Amino acid sequence: MNGKPKIIIIGAGISGHTVSLNLIRKLKRKAEIIVISPNGNYQWVPSNIWIGTGHMKAKQVYFPLKPVYDKLGIDFHQAKVISIHPEGDTGENNPYVTAEYVAGEKSGQNTKIYYDFLVNATGPKLNFEAVPGLGPDAGNTVSICTYGHATHAYEELSKVIEKMKKGQRQKIVIGLGHGGATCQGAALEYTLNVASLIKKQGLEDMADIRYITNEMFIGDLGMGGAYVKNSGYIAHTRNIVSSLFYEYGVKWYTQSSVYKVESGKIYYETYQGEALTMDYDFAMLIPPFSGVGITGVGPNGENYTDKLFKPNKLMIVDANYESAKKPYHEWSGEDWPKKLQNPTYPNIFAVGIAFAPPHSISKPHTTPGGRPLTPAPPRTGMPSAVMAHATALNLAEWIKTGNPTFKHKASMAEIASVCVVSIGYGLRGVAGSMSVFPTIPDFKKYPDFGRDVRYTIGEVGTAGHWFKWLMHYVFLWKAKAKPFWWMIPD
């Protein structure tokens, strides 16, 4: 390394932004922090739910990153990374990335940025193309994955609410748009928020609300479900989620692998092999995620993509990928990456959705037609921020001491997560709140329930809703790096 080490962070979402804030705090001027992201705004994704129900405007959940990064001394490039050259060009052994600017005077121009350390925190590509007819671009279903999508979702939802007011019964379908999709929590939260909005307006008899999912049972949530301490019982999430659905009049369709969408019709295959359709007037289906498609290039222009990425375009890290071949009951927390470090290039890390998990958390299934019924592991929200924070601290210590110690836990099998599914808005909303430890169940360590029930709790009430409401403001404060931001937990 000549001079200050250069650290590139690709992405400025929850995980990427957490890495850059913590690195600059720990390293101050001892390193050059460079952020490359095609989106010039930071968005607090969990609040997209409230945009999709009209309770918030898009501008309430995002802010421009450039002023924050300028204040902190972080070099920001609003650009899309195209390729990683982990060995640089022939003879120089100086790794770099190439990127294309997407905004400003340099828009359309390519650039070459050198690095000593690289953190891949791109988040997902919303892979609507995997299912014909899926997504807002195809003009059929809507999405709440971005603030733009959520704004559009509310516009469409308003239209069906107007029809209900005129006495027309409407079919509303919310859920997972592919057998391998994840983010069941977001789909569940949106379902209950839409049901609550409709109930509040006295239109519940005019709506047929359905939740369609790739989960084998309701409450799986892509994490194999959880046993949580609740009102004197250790209850399964299946009980809690189904009770909320009963309460809000939502019908649920599990074990359903969606494979095609047309205007007003969803095609899906069940675990039993039935090819069925579901009609809708309004549908919000979460797409499957994939990596964003960055390529790896060798010093002589060789294709190094398979040294860096799995076929799903997610980055290879120190996970035990062979463990996927073991029987489901032998999967354990040991399979999951501890350092989030690429095994071929130790100066490359991946956090959040960008890293390739060793296997799913839920038991994998397929339909008789060969379609997946395997929710991908959820790596959004708190787990992604915790992984990002730990990686930033490990990296900062490496740079400061010269030794990679990896003291901070970055494995999802060793961290706790909190999830709040809020229903409604304002002072009188309700929420299902849950905390789990460890995030990945480990039946070797915790043979009864897979998790430590001292820390794995669940309850329904207004208190959780206030918590989520507070989180919106507190985490935006933190993301803007306002005074004492670092005291706020991930």
Add this chain to the structure above:
Amino acid sequence: MNKRKVKIPWSERAYNDWNFGMYPTRFEQWKRRCLIIQFFRFIILSLKFKKTASIND
């Protein structure tokens, strides 16, 4: 006439509902929304979440 608690009619549930979950009683529903009770729950929940999040430190 009593307002139905479970919105999905029995004719639909009779043959395919194997998810015998929990339905909150009127008392539980009141408890979930009572501002005084929930204020105390908020404090307890915040402390519990803090304890859980501290594992990650």
